[in-house]
Amino acid sequence: MNTYFSLFTEAVLGLVILFILTKILGKTQISQLTPFDFISAVLLGELVGNALFDPDAGIMEIAFVVIVFGTIIYFVEWLTQKFKRTRALLEGSPSIVIYKGKMIRDVMKKNKMDINMLQQLLRDKDVFSLQEVEYAILESNGKLSVMKKSDYQTPTRKDMKLAQQEVKLPTLLINDGEIIYDNLKEKNLTVEWLQEQLELQGYRSVEEIFVAEYTKGEDLFLVPFINRNHEKWQ
Secondary structure (H helix, E strand, O other): OHHHHHHHHHHHHHHHHHHHHHHHHOOHHHHOOOHHHHHHHHHHHHHHHHHHOOOOOOHHHHHHHHHHHHHHHHHHHHHHHHOHHHHHHHHOOOEEEEEOOEEOHHHHHHOOOOHHHHHHHHHHOOOOOHHHEEEEEEOOOOOEEEEEOHHHOOOOOOOOOOOOOOOOOOEEEEEOOEEOHHHHHHOOOOHHHHHHHHHHOOOOOHHHEEEEEEOOOOOOEEEEOEOOOOOEOO
16 A cells, blocks of 8 residues: 555546646747757656656655656756757757758758658648649757748738728637636626527526637627537437
């Protein structure tokens, strides 16, 4: 029993420390995984995993290993922020694989990229033909940034000489049958107003609504619960 309790305690501690470390390093570490970040994540996970099943490693040993390794990662991140010349070495640098509609084979070869891989990355960007691409840049995190040729770009309001429109951010007022009171208060709305809007669209109570999305100047967008027959929730 003591063994299981010790494993549980060490696992929870490792998770908490890793979570705190992630918060300290910032959100970009999650969305922008550079080669150094990838190596760090693998090694850090391996260190914690091995420490959990090492009979000679206790809570203090796990905490020490994670804190030391986290400090190293933090120092490297600080180094890349402070000294720009270290970024290319530690974080990598973007590579242009398509330039003015032409594939740069030397760059593709250097990055171990073949035509099939390039086509797959392009399809992820909703590009199904190489002739649509003017520029393609392989980012340091492995993602592909694409600029299409002008003939294949989606026209904007500016291209069509249309007047600008205000951009409005929708707000969730109901989630899973429950009112989000903070959002309601933020938009200076009341529960009574919300109930009226529901009744206008034929619903009696908040419990009938899975999601309610509010956008200023527009009708309340409602997604009701549905039963197994895919009929309106009763």
